[in-house]
Amino acid sequence: MRTFKVLTVCGTGIATSTVASEKCKEMLLDRGLNIEVIECKATEVESKILVYRPDVIVHTTILGEDVGNTVKKIRGLAFVTGVGMDKLADEIADYLKSVE
């Protein structure tokens, strides 16, 4: 299986995206996926897509409708609140398996 790349995004790139990224990585590894995660600020999304080429974007903050549209975007708030976290991890895992 290849290694999937996840880009987690929040407003500052040091707070909730970091938390989401750790949780996301842990839960997707549990689901048998090879995962690599990096974090960035909302304002950096487009440039990160160009250099990092993520398979999916998990964002805890709002992204403009015209931002990051070349990549599948999934809201990652559940990784921060803990509410609905398993369902979210399943959703991301299913998506990644579907694009392998």
Added chain:
Amino acid sequence: MHKGFVLAEEVVRVQVDVPDREAIISLLADVLEKEGYVKGTYKEAVLAREEVFSTGLPLQEYCVAIPHTDAIHVNKPMIGVATLKNPVQFAEMGNPEELLDVKLVFMLAMQDGRDQIKLLTQMMKIVQDQELLNRIYQADQKEIVELINQKLCME
């Protein structure tokens, strides 16, 4: 874990009665600034950021908000804590259309680096522990400090 971080009693306010989100952010920012944890630019930066990147977290009983801003406005890491007598509305993180009744505010003054990530991860464990949030909500200043420091020191 991050032995460097201990929640200070001076930055905790209990059962605060404020009209809105802006008022509680201002109040905690003033406290953090007075105690030297943040720069004079912190308050405006948090207020402005909250407009764009809201930080309300939808939880079962008590919704929590974690307003924060970039590390350049911070001198030393700290978390301003307030329990609110009457809830104020914060927009949900990543979903500004959704307004949440927030009764607990953890205002983060963060700096870059590994320790901050650990601190935040621990913070999120507090947020995800509804029973602990209940206890914090009902506690006085001193008890809140004990509850949070205990939780932050575990690992």
